Amino acid sequence: MNGNVTAWGDYHLYTLTNCHHTRVDISDLGATLVHFIVTDKEQVPVNLVLGYEAPEDYLQGKAYLGGVIGPWANRIANGRFEMEGRVVQLEQNEGENHLHGAHAGLHSKQWQLEHLSRNRILLSTSVKAGEAGYPANINIQVSYRLTDDNMLIIDYEAEADRMTPINLTHHAYFNLNGGVRGIADHQVRIDAEMYFEIDQQSIPQRKCFVEDTPMDFRTLTRLASRLAANDAQVEAVGGFDHCWCLNGSGLRQVAEVQCVETGLGLRMLTDQPGLQFYTGNALAEPQGRNQGYRQHDGFCLEAQCYPNQVNMFNAEGCYYWPGKAYRQTTAYQVMSLKQE
Numbered sequence: 001m002n003g004n005v006t007a008w009g010d011y012h013l014y015t016l017t018n019c020h021h022t023r024v025d026i027s028d029l030g031a032t033l034v035h036f037i038v039t040d041k042e043q044v045p046v047n048l049v050l051g052y053e054a055p056e057d058y059l060q061g062k063a064y065l066g067g068v069i070g071p072w073a074n075r076i077a078n079g080r081f082e083m084e085g086r087v088v089q090l091e092q093n094e095g096e097n098h099l100h101g102a103h104a105g106l107h108s109k110q111w112q113l114e115h116l117s118r119n120r121i122l123l124s125t126s127v128k129a130g131e132a133g134y135p136a137n138i139n140i141q142v143s144y145r146l147t148d149d150n151m152l153i154i155d156y157e158a159e160a161d162r163m164t165p166i167n168l169t170h171h172a173y174f175n176l177n178g179g180v181r182g183i184a185d186h187q188v189r190i191d192a193e194m195y196f197e198i199d200q201q202s203i204p205q206r207k208c209f210v211e212d213t214p215m216d217f218r219t220l221t222r223l224a225s226r227l228a229a230n231d232a233q234v235e236a237v238g239g240f241d242h243c244w245c246l247n248g249s250g251l252r253q254v255a256e257v258q259c260v261e262t263g264l265g266l267r268m269l270t271d272q273p274g275l276q277f278y279t280g281n282a283l284a285e286p287q288g289r290n291q292g293y294r295q296h297d298g299f300c301l302e303a304q305c306y307p308n309q310v311n312m313f314n315a316e317g318c319y320y321w322p323g324k325a326y327r328q329t330t331a332y333q334v335m336s337l338k339q340e
Contacts (some may be wrong), residue, residue: 030067041263067107073169081310090133104132136164173298176259184224192244239279270303
């Protein structure tokens with residue numbers, strides 16, 4: 001086994017590198033992305049993800065910084081759904097709703113190292129039937145691979161011993177200026193014609209067209225103007241915490257973010273139908289790096305199926321059972337704007 005391993009309290013940090021001296025640190029706590037360090041246009045190192053320096057802060061924090069999320073990412077209304085003719089009740093950990101796996105959450109588990117090389121790591125964990133109400137034993141593997149063109153590819157696989165919903169995602173909070181200030185000056189593009197309007201509990205209610213709304217990011221748009229929009233959907237959550245219905249299918253580019261100040265951009269590719277774009281509306285993490293994090297200090301691009309899909313017309317697409325494994329690929333590529 002090759003690769004750089006560092007003790008990190010009761011856990012470990014595993015370092016991936018490439019020919020550009022880009023460094024990615026992954027922990028076996030939550031399969032968490034702790035550092036993603038690149039050089040900006042002035043050749044100054046910039047850490048693109050928010051995080052803490054101590055593992056206990058990840059366990060105590062409430063923002064899911066950098067973690068792998070599941071068995072069900074996002075929300076399930078009332079923590080309840082019907083499956084095989086019966087009602088399944090999951091743990092309700094966000095008011096009446098189920099969010100991010102609750103106490104079965106993958107972000108707080110200690111994962112097992114399966115493989116480590118200079119540019120790739122494979123980690124595994126499991127969920128036992130009954131944890132947070134989940135009806136099956138689920139085995140999960142996640143790999144990170146750092147390429148020489150500064151792309152971090154995340155592959156997810158999961159297998160269950162009986163029927164269960166599965167929806168995995170990544171909760172990295174990005175900030176392309178290194179987190180020294182907020183994200184208002186970032187420019188965002190999302191390849192989607194529609195998004196889900198949400199209710200007061202952030203449960204999707206209906207698909208709406210983005211045209212003529214603050215949700216229209218089909219061209220690069222500065223975040224500051226949209227965060228300040230006089231719009232009920234934006235004001236309800238203090239920014240964006242909505243799911244966009246992505247155009248296309250298969251692995252394709254779906255989003256892009258740029259920061260002129262550092263000359264850095266971020267491309268996102270995924271094979272998933274939905275993208276939860278979250279602008280850190282509830283961030284209040286005093287233990288975070290750079291004197292702590294506040295509202296709108298980072299953004300998340302969370303590829304997934306649709307929130308609460310288990311209770312929608314197309315629910316069958318998010319169920320898995322023996323012989324039907326869950327697979328997902330999402331990638332984040334850092335680019336230099338001067339090369340564009």
